[in-house]
Amino acid sequence: MEHLILEIGFAFVLIAAAGIIASKLRFSIVPILIISGLIVGPHMPHIGVLDLRFIKSAPLIDFMARIGVLFLLFYLGLEFSLSRLLRAKRSIIASGIIYMVINISLALALSCLAGWPLKETLIAVAIMVISSSAIVSKMIVELKRTANPETEIILGLMMFQDVFVVVYLSFIYGFVSTGRIFVSDVFISSVFGLALFVGVIFAGKKLTPFLNRWLNIPSDEVFLLVLFAVLVMGAGLFEILHLSEAVGALIIGLILSETEHVERIEYLIVPFRDFFGALFFFSFGLNIDPLALHKAVWVALAAVALTLMGNFASGILVGRAMGLSLRASTNLGLTIISRGEFSIILADLARKNGLLPIIQPFTALYVLILAVLGPLLTKESKWIYFRIERVLQIASKIKRPERSRYHS
Amino acid sequence: MHFSIFQSFFKGLKKTSGEELMGNIRESDLPGIGRKFEIYTRSGDKLAVIVHDDGRRELYHFKYENPDESISMVTLDDDEARNVAGIIGGIKYRPKLVDSTEIFFDDLVVDWLRVDGGAASAGKTIGELQIRKKTGATIVAVLEKSHKKVINPGPEQFIREGDVLVILGEQDKVNACKRLIFFGELNSGTPNP
Numbered sequence: 383m384e385h386l387i388l389e390i391g392f393a394f395v396l397i398a399a400a401g402i403i404a405s406k407l408r409f410s411i412v413p414i415l416i417i418s419g420l421i422v423g424p425h426m427p428h429i430g431v432l433d434l435r436f437i438k439s440a441p442l443i444d445f446m447a448r449i450g451v452l453f454l455l456f457y458l459g460l461e462f463s464l465s466r467l468l469r470a471k472r473s474i475i476a477s478g479i480i481y482m483v484i485n486i487s488l489a490l491a492l493s494c495l496a497g498w499p500l501k502e503t504l505i506a507v508a509i510m511v512i513s514s515s516a517i518v519s520k521m522i523v524e525l526k527r528t529a530n531p532e533t534e535i536i537l538g539l540m541m542f543q544d545v546f547v548v549v550y551l552s553f554i555y556g557f558v559s560t561g562r563i564f565v566s567d568v569f570i571s572s573v574f575g576l577a578l579f580v581g582v583i584f585a586g587k588k589l590t591p592f593l594n595r596w597l598n599i600p601s602d603e604v605f606l607l608v609l610f611a612v613l614v615m616g617a618g619l620f621e622i623l624h625l626s627e628a629v630g631a632l633i634i635g636l637i638l639s640e641t642e643h644v645e646r647i648e649y650l651i652v653p654f655r656d657f658f659g660a661l662f663f664f665s666f667g668l669n670i671d672p673l674a675l676h677k678a679v680w681v682a683l684a685a686v687a688l689t690l691m692g693n694f695a696s697g698i699l700v701g702r703a704m705g706l707s708l709r710a711s712t713n714l715g716l717t718i719i720s721r722g723e724f725s726i727i728l729a730d731l732a733r734k735n736g737l738l739p740i741i742q743p744f745t746a747l748y749v750l751i752l753a754v755l756g757p758l759l760t761k762e763s764k765w766i767y768f769r770i771e772r773v774l775q776i777a778s779k780i781k782r783p784e785r786s787r788y789h790s
Numbered sequence: 791m792h793f794s795i796f797q798s799f800f801k802g803l804k805k806t807s808g809e810e811l812m813g814n815i816r817e818s819d820l821p822g823i824g825r826k827f828e829i830y831t832r833s834g835d836k837l838a839v840i841v842h843d844d845g846r847r848e849l850y851h852f853k854y855e856n857p858d859e860s861i862s863m864v865t866l867d868d869d870e871a872r873n874v875a876g877i878i879g880g881i882k883y884r885p886k887l888v889d890s891t892e893i894f895f896d897d898l899v900v901d902w903l904r905v906d907g908g909a910a911s912a913g914k915t916i917g918e919l920q921i922r923k924k925t926g927a928t929i930v931a932v933l934e935k936s937h938k939k940v941i942n943p944g945p946e947q948f949i950r951e952g953d954v955l956v957i958l959g960e961q962d963k964v965n966a967c968k969r970l971i972f973f974g975e976l977n978s979g980t981p982n983p
Contacts, residue, residue: 531857533826534818534826645937707857707858710857
């Protein structure tokens with residue numbers, strides 16, 4: 383244990399370097415963190431004092447990554463707002479359903495072709511349908527498209543996806559985490575998960591006035607200490623109930639999102655989410671053997687192709703149905719393609735529950751490709767639109783000569 | 791492309807939408823970014839104003855015929871936006887042709903006060919301090935250190951170190967209120983003449 387601090391320090395150096403590279407390239411940090419984790423690891427040589435294998439520090443990095451998942455999901459819970467979705471335009475919900483139907487079917491088709499069992503399929507579906515709302519909103523702001531007509535719909539869709547994934551996770555989690563096989567058991571655990579979710583939301587509503595008073599702590603320091611205690615202790619209790627600390631953190635976030643302190647909590651928790659979250663993505667890369675990546679190449683490429691098709695088609699369909707121009711609909715379909723943080727969290731859940739190990743390299747490749755391709759396609763959507771328009775023009779020209787023959 | 795069935799289905803839904811229409815201004819939510827205001831001007835242009843949650847404002851200018859691509863855009867930070875708002879609202883220079891109805895504010899002022907560490911009232915509520923009863927001024931907003939804004943706070947609102955208080959009242963009453971917040975009582979500090 384002699385050079386433990388040095389080893390952890392070196393991990394932090396790699397993480398910070400990934401952050402610097404990401405901001406220099408104006409690129410999402412998540413894929414770069416995963417790559418930096420992939421590069422180092424047990425396969426690396428031991429050079430002098432620098433141990434690039436990260437063997438001694440592995441338990442510590444794993445632990446901090448676990449805390450990172452808690453913060454990421456806690457934050458997702460805080461941001462979750464069912465009432466906001468219900469207040470939004472009903473057409474947003476309709477477009478969300480169209481998107482989900484198309485993309486879930488494609489993800490199911492891929493899982494069937496890959497021959498994955500039911501649990502892996504359920505996780506893979508969520509990995510493939512959830513866009514990275516972080517990348518998407520960053521691209522919209524950067525490309526100065528905030529005022530565009532499609533932006534409202536894109537952001538509404540992101541909100542719909544967030545709500546969908548929270549409900550979906552509470553629905554499947556009981557089943558994925560237990561070893562149940564029979565249909566009746568699947569049904570019982572799913573209903574139990576959903577009932578718990580609904581119960582917690584209702585109990586949370588009842589608790590809100592009490593929590594409002596209880597959390598009215600003037601000092602930021604004490605407030606933060608209380609938050610940490612509630613989050614980690616609560617997540618630990620959920621683990622005892624065999625409901626995973628991650629789902630526990632999510633539910634605690636959901637309960638606190640109803641209180642009047644939510645903005646203060648978010649403000650204080652964001653630095654911790656960013657720090658421990660970065661460690662989580664790094665450790666996700668570290669846990670993957672780069673030599674195992676080739677096993678997942680074909681299935682990941684197929685998944686990328688299906689996601690491109692499914693997202694673009696549903697974008698055009700939703701956009702046209704909402705009365706947008708073909709150009710705005712093209713933007714819509716191309717912007718939602720980016721994948722990121724959430725797919726990785728789900729793949730990590732799969733690892734913790736002992737699902738097929740192919741899920742991690744598959745997700746790593748899938749996210750790496752789409753975190754690069756998504757922003758690129760978003761940027762070049764104008765060019766792609768002109769190509770499409772050209773094709774449509776040529777298509778209509780092929781019909782036109784027949785008509786002119788009659789006229790002449 | 792024919793999506794007429796879908797379109798009519800969606801049009802039915804749009805009637806019950808949550809967006810707000812005020813005159814020729816359309817207001818809508820951009821979850822995660824902020825809020826969008828679209829102004830359809832009488833001169834035939836469209837102006838979109840995006841108020842970001844981080845305080846930035848973006849102004850986009852569109853032509854009616856092409857709603858997909860803006861002609862120009864400007865980004866303002868919070869200070870600049872407030873100054874521009876003052877100019878457009880006619881506070882700095884009133885257009886000569888506009889028939890003005892002067893409003894007399896007397897010596898009514900809006901002032902703000904940052905509660906620093908030494909303030910005796912930190913940790914107390916507005917009700918405990920009896921601010922309105924004792925000074926006649928009103929705290930109309932509290933901007934908490936955590937960036938939470940409380941508009942028109944009730945008596946149960948805590949005053950904490952780092953908060954910014956927005957106080958409304960006549961000048962001498964606002965001054966009294968500031969003294970009360972700093973010293974915790976009215977008579978100490980500045981000796982009565």
